[in-house]
Amino acid sequence: MAMRAACLFLLFMPDCREEQYPCTRLYSIHKPxxxxxxxxxxxxxxxxxxxxxxxxxxxxxxxxELLRADLCRDKFSKCGVMAVSGLCQSVAASCARSCGGC
Structure with a gap:
């Protein structure tokens, strides 16, 4: 049923796609x-x-994705400024974690 709903959703929203990603979960069991x-x-x-x-x-x-990019750009505006001014390497680590790099 969930798969049918997902297919219908993608049919009516043509700018959407399904994306696979690894989702590792940790759970506990009782072992004798x-x-x-x-x-x-x-x-x-x-x-x-x-x-x-x-x-x-x-x-x-x-x-x-566009909304997320706008929020990211607003929150981490220094990343874009540093990239344009050629000083990307000084903040590359924090920008990569936040917005995917400069």
Whole structure:
């Protein structure tokens, strides 16, 4: 049902596309652990963390990307100023984290 809704959404919003991205999740399970004292053995449940690596899908629309770029440009205006003035390397690390580089 969700897939049908996504297909209908993309049909009516032609400037949108589906994009895959890695979405790693950490969850816990209880794993039985055998312990023995002399000849008496018993099991206890220990919490173990498991990494679940998945590929998720999100819908990205052009108008949302433009809004995000505008917000980013407003919030990190120094990145654009530094790039235009040739001083990009001095703020390259912070700009790359915020807006994808100069």
């Amino acid at each position: 652990c055998k312990q023995c004292l002399n000849e008496v053995c018993f099991y206890s449940l220990r919490r173990v963390y498991v990494v679940n690596k998945e590929i998720c899908v999100r819908t990205v629309c052009a108008h949302e």
